[in-house]
Amino acid sequence: MERLAFLFLLTASVVGATTPTASDVVAGVEKNLAPDNFQALYAFTNYRTDGTVMNYEVRFSVKDVDHAHGYFLKPEREKGREILRLGDAIWTFIPGAGRIVRIADRESFAGGDFSNADVLRVDWLKHYKAQFASETEKQWIIDLSANSSDASYAKMRLWVEKKTAQPLQQYFYDSKGTLLKRLLYGSVRDFGKLSRPARLIMENVFTTQKTELKVLDMNFSVNIPENRFFVDRLGK
């Protein structure tokens, strides 16, 4: 199976007759992690330091970075909860009260170590400037520095494997350069239209708590109706 991101980078190299720029590499990773128009089943496992383990399963319908809808399948006590991202606005449906509520874009998705932006808004080049920090024989190491106040982090560092154009590791820093979180990627899996890491582990450096995200399936041959992203369709 052709890898979309790899082709993207190859094309960039051939057309430019040079090695890809840092932005080219990041654009390829973005296209893989957050393509347009797909449905996916994500499983989140929050490992807390006191031994508590919480499992969530969310079915996402994504049109683009500004339009994403999630339906909670697990745990059973949360089943039916919905979340809708429309640009910067986030709405949720509370099934127990049959109520739609606009909520703040909080730092944590489903109580874990991924933020809403980490899960639903992989549009780094819109908010960060990319430049190579280093390059080895097998990997590019790219620094992404925030160039807008909307960015979730002041800086990110991304490790990308040259051979596959897949991300391997990502660090997240605040404005003082303090490392906040570490993200490891692995288990690259073929989902038909593209290959991407299917297993991600985000670690909070301060609390040492971790959240594992598994991409259980991705389906690109879907026709997501426009009204899936209407606020009034939540819960219906």
Add this chain to the structure above:
Amino acid sequence: MLIGWASEMKALVIFFLIFFANMAVADDLEEASGLPDIEMDEAPPSSSFGKVRSYILMEGLQRRKGGLRQYEFPNGEFSGSLDYSFPSKTDLFLDGLLTFDEAGDKSRLFINQVGVRQNWQDNFVLAVGKERSRRAPGLIISPSDLLFTLVPLPGQREDRQGVWLTRLSFQQQHRSYDLILLPVDRVDEAGLPGKDAEYFGTTLRTWHELGLIDMGLSLGSFDTFKAGLALQTLVENKWKFYYEGAYHSRYERLDASSKEKAFQHLLGAGYEGSTDFGMRVEYFHNGIGFSKAEFENARQQVRFSSSSLSSTAILTPFIRQQFLIFSANAPEVFHRYNFFAAIVKSLEDTAQMSFVRAEYLANDWFVAGASQLFVHGGDESQFAGRAFNTQTSLDLKYSF
């Protein structure tokens, strides 16, 4: 002093941990290895039965007033809902409830919602049946919502009761328009149209997202004319501010008196900037309520009682005209506990209701909860005739 020393030591240790952690990674330009490949779980098959939710709830209550104690155990509830979408863009929905009330020693089946929705060209919807749709921001009362004004306090009993309607909607991403015909003005014990039910009214409802502000406007022609307006905004992604207003051309009150051209106003602010806690404060001016003189007069004819208050359903806490409402919540404390507290305080007399609740998230299916409701109020207050001073409830819910 010992505590202060311990805090300083803790801060010092954290400082060094962060310092050395960053020393280790600040210039980390080594190759990364990523995660080792493992066998991935297969995705479970999608349900062919549409969206299904159900739960069983057991509850025990104790109400106290002076030396009098009243117990109710067991109260039970079984709830099930199904939402099925056909490829033809037709949705069927059913949401029912089977309850057992120990005090009345009876069980009953209740239809929360049932009906069919037909979608056209993504933007048009025709719904026929019994349906619920709420969006107003008020915590306990939403005067701008002409159909679902009162909101239950948090608890494990779900409140998804709809109204019988025919709804024609035009919807887009940032706006919607609803024409709602309400053919039934009363329902029976099962939530079905009552025997003597008559046409209730017609409502026009619209919602717009105007940049940073969400606006909802409702106009209702019932036996009187009503209008509702809701505005809300989020500032710095932390602070929520909102206003709800309602106009009643005439409002029939409990003592059969009526109020002409009355307004209700709800002004609210909330903090949502933390995943660990949230807060709300609201001021409610209830223009359809009783002034002091009116209340004194009405008390001669009607006995205002709070016997209908429970941990999950507050039917008439707003008899007078001015209230302060406050709530605080702390979700997933120590990962397994939810806490909630709310106070409704009359600004005209000594009436006050306080509610605290704790929940334990035992696992994916079971949640155990405990609630305490306190009702205060002197002889002159709207809660003077209350049936109890405190209500304690314990509940256990199994979701599947």
